[in-house]
Amino acid sequence: MAKHVFVETNWVVDYCAPAHFKVPEAVELLDKAQNGEFTLHLPSICITEARNVISRRFDPVKQITSFRKYLKWAKAKGAVATEDEEAVRRVLDIYQKTAEAEFVNLETGLKKLFQTPQLQVFALNEAMLAQAVLLAGEQLDLHAFDISVLAAVLVRSGELRMQDRNAELFFCELDSDLQPWAKRGSYRPQLRSLYDAARVWVYGDYEIPRSPDHPIS
Known part of the structure; x- marks a missing residue:
């Protein structure tokens, strides 16, 4: 029985982030x-x-500039000894060189995803765009981008089931907007019914079970 797992932006960010920010589970x-x-x-x-999220969140220049300003302020206030300040600056210099090198390679890492074995990157087709239009008319309280991702997952799921009616379908969804449950544990009936109709099991992490005996959705 074939098993298929959908991932979205959060997985790309967690997987392609600079080394010290990568999420091991991703x-x-x-x-x-x-x-x-x-x-x-x-x-x-x-x-x-x-690409936009990583550029904003992990920009090494912004991170280090802020810390250097604090270090300068702390030294002027006498909160940091001179020898400690020098040691920290050496570490920051090393970090900046390493982080900037990784940041430059970000685009290469993102492009490699298109050729990564066992990872199928797919564009939105006409059926997905049509589904997005239909979903936009529902009261799902979703942004346009989230609607597009949801439409892509639902339609792609149908395509996979056409190929194998017994296929198991999972969605690693760390974005709360597309999770079929609310923060307090109650279900969001419209989203849940869409996933149920597509027979997609939704999980809020990267831990995919061997069988969907205990799904979150």
Whole structure:
């Protein structure tokens, strides 16, 4: 029985972030796929969004500039000894060189996703765009981008079931907007019914079980 796992922007960010920001579970998810446990599926629009998120969130220049300002202020106030300040600056210099080098390679890492074994990056087709239009008319309280991702997952799920009616479908959804449950544990009936109709099991992390005996949705 084939198993398919959908991922979205959060996975791309967690996987492609600079080394010290990478989320081990995101890396392990791809490792499991490449070991033959399942196939990953990623809407291509998520790569575009992830590029912007990573650029904003992990920009080494912004991070280090802020810390250097604090260090200068702390030294002037006598809160940091001179020898400690010098040691910290040496560490910051090393960090900046390493982080900037990784940041430059960000685009290369994102492009590699298109050729990564067991990861199928797919563009939105006409059926997905049509589904997005229909979903926009529902009271789902979602942003346009989230509607596009949801439409992509639902339609792609149908395509996979056409190929294999017994396929198991999962969605690693860390974005609360697309999770079929609210923060307090109650279900969001409209989203839940959409996932149920598509027979997609939704999880709020990267831990995919061997069988959907205990799904979150």
